[in-house]
Amino acid sequence: MFSFVLALRNMKRGWIVCLVSVISFVTLALLLSVFTGFVNRTRSELDSYYKELTVTASFSGAKAGSQPRVRPKLFDAVVSNSFVKDHYAAMEKEIATAQRIRGVNSAKADPVLEEYLLDCKWQAGMDETVFSGSDTVCIVPSACEMSIGDKIAVFGNAFRVVGVYNSGMTGNWTYYCPLETLVGICEKNGDSYSYYSLGLTLGDLENLDVFKSQMKELGVDEGEATLVINDTLFRECTRNLKLQLRLQRGVLYLVYILTFSVAFVLSFLVFRNRRHDVAVLRSAGCPSSFAFMSLMEEACIYALTGCGIGGLISLAVPFFSLNLRQLLLLFFFCCFGAGAAIYRVVSGSILQEMHEFE
Secondary structure, three states, X not given: OHHHHHHHHHHXXXXXXXXXXXXXXXXXXXXXXXXXXXXXXXXXXXXXXXXXXXXXXEEEOOOOOOOOOEOHHHXXXXXXXXOEEEEEEEEEEEEEOOEXXXXXXXXXXXXXXXXXXXXOEEOOOOOHHHHHOOOOEEEEEHHHOOOOOXXXXXXXXXXXXXXXXXXXXXXXXXXXXXXXXXXXXXXXXXXXXOEEEEEEEEXXXXXXXXXXXXXXXXXXXXXXXXXXXXXXXXXXXXXXXXHHHHHHHXXXXXXXXXXXXXXXXXXXXXXXXXXXXXXHHHHOOOOHHHHHHHHHHHHHHHHHHHHHHHXXXXXXXXXXXXXXXXXXXXXXXXXXXHHHHHHHHHOOOHHHHHHHHO
């Protein structure tokens, strides 16, 4: 308690030194808040890219121009991955010569179907959203001369025609039905099948490299189905921001090092003139720890006041940003630097200090 009272008396006696010290620590706090503001703004901009940009992926065949063959096991592993926000897929089964049925869960799964749907005639109340369901329905080409409401037998199941599209071809018919419906029929009949189209919309883009490593473990970088991730634009947009963020965070660490250095130099300059006072205290029987604590308490008051004022200013200025954790770190480095300087001051020889004073 007496050491604290002594520290307050020293502060009152040397108020100019006290003011300079507090201003120095306020400046360090504001410097830290400015660079933290830069970091937060860059981070916010990077987060907006993660939320707004879209990264897609799709499977391609082993050879150029060939269709991929995505087996059900691989399909389930991919679409159940937490990074996959949405997917579209298509599979095909041969019905008879020049007749096949394709199951799709979205028109995007089959570019040819997207063209057909431009002039498709639908049953009242029906549209392409029918493919996302599991009804036993289909759309057929106009060349097969079937009408809306007719039924067609496919693998022992009666599909109701809900749409007719104009393919411009005769003798080569392709029926389209919901993917879930066709998969269910194949599994019920024990027929093998694979997907010739699988596209993905990815999420959690900040950790996209994790998804890539997970897919590599599944072996999608080779074989009859190769995954291609379309992230070129995403990487170009985020590369500079990531580099900028790393540099700004590096500057924050330099500010903490600067804080230690300033606190050390400032404390050494302030308290080296107290060496005679320290020598007197020690010659009077006070341990060196008492002198250390007295000066250290004074330095902590300077640091606490400066960091507190700097923190309040950062709250008032919109661009400045300084959280409690950073303030505590700043206070720690201020005290650490001051403590190192004070230790050098109080650890000298009493006789040498008294001799220099004489």
